[in-house]
Amino acid sequence: MNKESKIFVAGHRGLVGSAIVAQLGEHGYTNIVLRTHAELDLCRQDETERFFDRERPDYVFLAAAKVGGILANNTYKADFIYNNIAIAANVIHAAYKYSVKKLLNLGSSCIYPKFAPQPMTEEMLLTGELEPTNEPYAVAKIAAIKLCRYYNEQYGTNFISVMPTNLYGPNDNFDLMDSHVLPALMRKMHLARMLELQKFDLIIKDFLRFGNASGNIGGKDYSITAESSKEAILHVLSCFGIRRETSGSKEQSGSGFFPVSLTLWGSGSPYREFLYSGDLAEAVIMLMEKYDYSDIGEFINIGSGTDISISDLAGMMKQLVGFQGRLIFDTTKPDGTPKKLLNINNINNLGWKHVTPLDEGLRDFYSWYCGETNKGP
16 A cells, blocks of 8 residues: 555444544545445445446455444344345455455454364364354354455455454444443443432433434333433433442432442353454554465454453443442343454564553543543534
8 A cells, every 4th residue: 555545444434444544544544535324335236336436446444344242143133144244245346346456354253163262363263153142243254254265266356354353442332232342331331320420411411422222122212312301211221231229229428329230241251352443453554554365364363362351341441430339240141252362473473463451442442432422412
């Protein structure tokens, strides 16, 4: 890539895409092509090919995807497999058809078997059964890897794939029905803290900024608006595990807050690896600038090399947000894969290492979140 190359970032409003756009700007790239979903539906082959025919991008970062946590993956299985396969097939084929010089396809560590040996190397792909709760998404991401590989082998294209670990950072998805574990935990912890302090105005502001749940619960749609009563707000929060304690519900003497509990899905025992989105963006730009498919092979892992239990992560988040209440782990809900730590020797050997420790990244992330909340709708 040179600084004047035409670069298309698909999915530029999301967590990954927005980080890539920001880092490209910092690196001096000036010819970046962006389209919102309303302007370009990548699930539609005709729209995608017309766009590539008209714009003729030199390089493509494929960061567009339908993403979500355990609840969303389990609820919208057909949507997850269809949308992600359609996006990958349309963009990768159009990149071949209209002579894109290089494409970088972003996947997910969920492609690995549920009980893969830890840490997981790239060779472990398709060596065992997938985690059932995210199988549709994983199958779509595996299909995208294979599409890139086989277009390279048949047509001589230069399409590379990267498999990041769990990511977090600005512009993450905070939907209470389909967000990933870390942003969901941050938002719920923040709302629980606001309930402790009886700051119902800030709870309303949060919902106006980051939205209500995209789905429904028990067949009913629960929303918080500027006109919602305290009783309505309490009811909606309780649907997401944020509740006033029934015992001793009077204001604690001198404390200035009501006792609140937060219920989280699963046992808290699974381990997860996390990487700040800005670190990932640096890695993929380095790969686009310096390395080809012949250097990387089918795909390459990108991660931090360390993991943390969900219960310990919840403790870190609780301290960061200042939440004083009880954390309850609902063991009737699924845990997902017990451990997902990536082996990152290959990306490290190419000269990249992550630079943002988890505690520092969480502080920056929460600071961004609070700043966005205070902007209002």
